[in-house]
Amino acid sequence: MDRSSTQWVIGAGTASDGTAYTTLTAVGEGGRQLSITCNSRGGRSLSMRTNASPAPLAYSWVKLRIGSHESQTDAWTETSSAGQLTLTAPTFDLDLVRQLYRNWDVMAEVVSGSSRYNDSFAARGFPAAIDRTRAACNWSDAEFPPENGWGRPYPDAPPAYAKEVVYESFTSEQISARAWVATNAYGRAQLMVRINENPSICRSSSGFDSTRFYVEQAGGRRSAIPGFHLSYSCGMKPVTLALQGEFDPSAPLLLKLVPFHWHSLSDFTYFMSSVALP
CATH class of the missing domain: 2.60.40.1880 (Invasion associated locus B (IalB) protein)
Structure with missing residues (x-):
């Protein structure tokens, strides 16, 4: 990547x-x-x-x-x-x-x-x-902070306690993801996401980009981005992302992913996938 x-x-x-x-x-x-x-x-x-x-x-x-x-x-x-x-x-x-x-x-x-x-x-x-x-x-x-605050190579495999994003059966575009909280090189909690760990789940003609993540925490919606311009498709190898945003990764949060072709988060909440962390 x-x-x-x-x-x-x-x-x-x-x-x-x-x-x-x-x-x-x-x-x-x-x-x-x-x-x-x-x-x-x-x-x-x-x-x-x-x-x-x-x-x-x-x-x-x-x-x-x-x-x-x-x-x-x-x-x-x-x-x-x-x-x-x-x-x-x-x-x-x-x-x-x-x-x-x-x-x-x-x-x-x-x-x-x-x-x-x-x-x-x-x-x-x-x-x-x-x-x-x-x-x-x-x-x-x-x-x-360098490397999006991580400062060392990202882990290639999620830990056993990582949570898998839950997808609804009616969602036409899907990509597998597992999420967890890890401590980065600066001793701070960071939200990690492993994309496409299970390629058999991937069903997307358009792919997935860096604007499709966000976090709900403390009653509000917060940005959650990988720090570089991500454009991802089903045929690519799995990749681990360290998401940044105005949220506290060490506190309870809800990570949400939205399919690539939906452009309004408020209008298409029904099609989102989510997981509660930590």
Whole structure:
């Protein structure tokens, strides 16, 4: 399994003053881009680029929503070059960026003069992008735990106490899974899932991707993702995932999986598969 798989585009270059830099870019609708940039001098920035440039106004008002976290509306500075407008956040908010580590979807609302637009960015697999740029950007283990917090090879076989996901007989698309809680390299509980351990159960023409997991805990729904851009089909070998999200793996939870072709979790609850843990 390619754990470096990510929708973030990794790039590098040299600024006009000779400073080397690295970029992690999520591509949005209409060619817009959301980028995290780090340089060899320790600088970090968050910016957004449009595909058409109005006259710069000195700043635009930007609101970001990463997963379920909505940031305050900030004034981002504007620069214009080669027919494109670049908006740069006033500060590099590490707490905001860390939300990308647990949630794949990013939405932006931008107000620039008389223009207003909303955008969404393909930003799955942020932990994998961080691992690929860890040295260049000097990301610390405290900021972003390596290997999705596991830090050593994932187990190839689930333990005897792992629980099998229960599938309803009417579900037309199925894939086998066993789930358990394990302690990672940092001494923290982590939710592990072994996919396709029993290939005879697998019935899916489309496959399974990284957005099909979520957790119910403490009366709410929480994201649960493997940390890289997963696209899985029945013919592939079994793989173990370490799921991340805004949940406590050491406390009781309900892990749910939804078939690949259902796009609205709220509308198709009837077709979900689930297992209670630990």
